[in-house]
Amino acid sequence: MPKTTNKARSMALYESILELKNIEECIAFFDDLCTVGELRAMEQRYDVALLLDDGLVYTEILEKTGASSATISRVNRIFSFGAGGFREMIQRRKHKGSE
Numbered sequence: 001m002p003k004t005t006n007k008a009r010s011m012a013l014y015e016s017i018l019e020l021k022n023i024e025e026c027i028a029f030f031d032d033l034c035t036v037g038e039l040r041a042m043e044q045r046y047d048v049a050l051l052l053d054d055g056l057v058y059t060e061i062l063e064k065t066g067a068s069s070a071t072i073s074r075v076n077r078i079f080s081f082g083a084g085g086f087r088e089m090i091q092r093r094k095h096k097g098s099e
Helices: 003-018 023-033 036-053 058-065 069-081 085-097
Strands: none
Touching: 003 023, 036 058, 036 069, 036 085, 058 069, 069 085
């Protein structure tokens, strides 16, 4: 497949996500798109990022989420050196919660 086709298909997914109107649509969309395992892995990684942002240490995060130390370490690296998506969403949620 040409590179432009792959890029267009990728953008279509993200554009579709932006069109979701509420939590119910979001859950239904991701339930259709992902396996249960994929969803649980993404949810767990996001939970780990939230707890890292709250300043919890690995053992506390492990206890609260059941995530392996490898997952916690991976999320910590992404959280610290990634594209900034985790931090942006966490900051928005905090800001939204304080309104």
